[in-house]
Amino acid sequence: MSFHRRIRNGVALFTVFALVALMAACSRPKQEIQIEFAAVYGELPLACKSTQGGAALSDLRFFVYRVEVAGRPAELVDDALWQNGELALVDLEDSTDNCVSGTMRANNIVRVIVDAEQLRGLRFVVGVPEEYNHASPLTAKGPLSFSDMHWHWRSGYKFLRAGLRQGQSQFWLHLGSARCTGSLPEPTGCQASNRVIVDLANFEVGKHKVVIDIKQLFAGVGIAEGVDDSCSSGPIEAACRIPFSRLGLDLESGDMVSDTAVFRSGQR
Amino acid sequence: MNRMRIATILSGLGIIAVAIASVGQFTWLKGDNFWTLPSGYPQPVVPVDNLLNEDKIELGRRLFYDQRFSINGSTSCATCHQQKFAFTDGLPVSVGATGELHPRSAMSLVNVAYASRLTWANPTLSQLEIQATVPMFGEAPIEMGLAGKEREIVDLIRSDPLYRDLFPRAFASESDPYSVLSVVRAIAAFVRTIVSFDSNYDRYIGGDLNVMSGSALRGMDLFNSERIECFHCHGGFNFTDSSTHADAIVEQVGFHNTGLYNINQSGRYPDGNAGLIDETGLARDMGRFKAPTLRNIELTAPYMHDGSIATLEEVIAHYARGGRQIEAGPFRGDGRVSPFKSEFVRGFELNAEETADLIAFLQSLTDHSISNDRKFSTPYIEGNVERDSAN
Structure with a gap:
């Protein structure tokens, strides 16, 4: 067999493989699906208006990225406001009643494009990808432009902000990377990433929504006893211990050390 | 006399020198001659994306003293950075727009252009443009209380006659000069000119x-x-x-x-x-x-x-x-x-x-000169813009 012929055979073989691969891809048409989010207090819905024995949401906003459906990466739809191609902002408050520091518009949907037929299993990260996290907030676009999520004294963005009010007492959490070194906007790194990995193996698109259980997040922080407190993700902040452990995070290392108790699948 | 001579030499040069120095990961342009340095003293750092110009500095001064840039119209940068106290506030700890006490005492802005890190104990804050977002948008504690108010800020600078005039002049190369980015850049430019070497x-x-x-x-x-x-x-x-x-x-x-x-x-x-x-x-x-x-x-x-x-x-x-x-x-x-x-x-x-x-x-x-110089003092008298001092 001549050298040229060997090359020609190789190219032909490659073309066949490429066609097979292409056909396989075509057999799974891409579709846009919506992932819905909702705040709950235990088993009951939770909103800015006081309901459950006086408990009310005072804030709940968070970024999600690296979304996977049925074990495959899902592409985020770019709508130039709530989500770009890589991350989305979920906003479950609407600035009414107890949500005094909120925005009027809410967004409980993340729109993704998937190529899977079986839509079982959902995985995502709560946080902002490292390449965006420390960039100047003042030139940021879309979901990264909201100044309520800017947190550059802590070297990056608030990944999640959550608050619960009960009567006159309240507790709030601002989650973001900590223990950063170097100099903004290009720090040398953050030793405590503080990103939450949510893995809901039983989640079925269409049947389930993602619920965020604020009772789980703040159970035991003393709010029911009338204690006002807050956590700003500081590595030695005592008030952070409970909400961090509920999220599955180790306060010192910023790593996930257990499954999150705060995010779960709920019936739609 | 000595100072005047140096000022004359600097203005005689009349141009921005083009020496680029690299500090850490940043590139800075040096040689903006908007300050008077005694012979032998080093130039402060100016980021290449926020070079100084007279309009920008004047705009920054207006913004610095404008109480409308707070949640209730009570507080400007100058509330906690008062010229007579070398740009501190004379208090043990500062008080935010809503009355919340800051845990810390206001730092002087004198020669802040030379600060390698900003605020009392932050290992990563080194740029005045980013630092300015902390008092503006910070929530713990609330200082100016502007978190979530970026649209209101842009509406204000678009509608106010003086700002509508000054922003395009200060940011002539920007396609849209009316932005929060321009606000903090102008404030940072003004603050960088508070340079003191005349003691x-x-x-x-x-x-x-x-x-x-x-x-x-x-x-x-x-x-x-x-x-x-x-x-x-x-x-x-x-x-x-x-x-x-x-x-x-x-x-x-x-x-x-x-x-x-x-x-x-x-x-x-x-x-x-x-x-x-x-x-x-x-x-x-x-x-x-x-x-x-x-x-x-x-x-x-x-x-x-x-x-x-x-x-x-x-x-x-x-x-x-x-x-x-x-x-x-x-x-x-x-x-x-x-x-x-x-x-x-x-x-x-x-x-x-x-x-x-x-x-x-x-x-x-x-x-x-720092606590008396008119170019660092308020352009507003009893809420009225004192237009004749604009340039």
Whole structure:
């Protein structure tokens, strides 16, 4: 067999493989699906208006990225406001009643494009990808432009902000990377990433929504006893211990050390 | 005279020099001639994406003094950075627009263009443009209370006649000059021009040997002595070891525990205001705060990060003792024996005359042009824009 012929055979073989691969891809048409989010207090819905024995949401906003459906990466739809191609902002408050520091518009949907037929299993990260996290907030676009999520004294963005009010007492959490070194906007790194990995193996698109259980997040922080407190993700902040452990995070290392108790699948 | 001559030489050059210096990961353009530096003093750093121009500086001054940039119209940058106090506020800790107390004392803005790190104990904040977002948008504590109000800010600068005029002039190359980015860039540009090198000390260094008293000169010797050790943390042209400049090869950043607290002899500082450890989580960073510049220190009482020492005499007594003893209350403990204390805070003997000499030297660092210069003062009188001073 001549050298040229060997090359020609190789190219032909490659073309066949490429066609097979292409056909396989075509057999799974891409579709846009919506992932819905909702705040709950235990088993009951939770909103800015006081309901459950006086408990009310005072804030709940968070970024999600690296979304996977049925074990495959899902592409985020770019709508130039709530989500770009890589991350989305979920906003479950609407600035009414107890949500005094909120925005009027809410967004409980993340729109993704998937190529899977079986839509079982959902995985995502709560946080902002490292390449965006420390960039100047003042030139940021879309979901990264909201100044309520800017947190550059802590070297990056608030990944999640959550608050619960009960009567006159309240507790709030601002989650973001900590223990950063170097100099903004290009720090040398953050030793405590503080990103939450949510893995809901039983989640079925269409049947389930993602619920965020604020009772789980703040159970035991003393709010029911009338204690006002807050956590700003500081590595030695005592008030952070409970909400961090509920999220599955180790306060010192910023790593996930257990499954999150705060995010779960709920019936739609 | 000396100063005028240098100003003449600088304006004679009339152009922005084109030397690029690299400090850390940033590239800075040096040579903007919007300040008067004595011969031999280094240029401050200016980021290449926010070069100075006269319109931008004037716009920054207007914004700096404009109380509309707060949640309730009560507070401007100048509320906590008042010219008469060398751009501090004379309070132990600052008060935000909604009345919330800041845990810390307002820092002077004098020569902040030379600061390698900004605020009292933040290891990563080095750019004034980003730092400006902290008082504007910060929520814990609320300072100006503008979180989530970026649309209102843009509406204001688009609708106000003066701003509608100044923003396009200050940011001529921007397709949309009306942005929060432009607001913080203009404020940063103005603040960078608050440069002070016209104290009696500077005149003495410049060759006017009669301008400092004998007492102040004896105080200078004490300041620079191994016995008192002030210069280790408050050394260099800007009297702080957290300084940089356009020609700096290595960025200097220093944070120090001065034995101000040692709660229950554990080394602890009050919760939530414990210095660098609040950011890094490292035990060795307990109680470590930036050494502020001592330029104009006479005007910036009360002192320390939490304003807990009222006078310079008491600050010197604290260092002479080698740490503060708190006899009673929740912060009880002897700072002198703190396990985290800087090796340079060892204590010293200083008699009354020497203390007076040291204070005389510190007073020689006061630059009265800073607290009186019209170009740093408010452009507003009783809420009305004083238009004739715009240029």
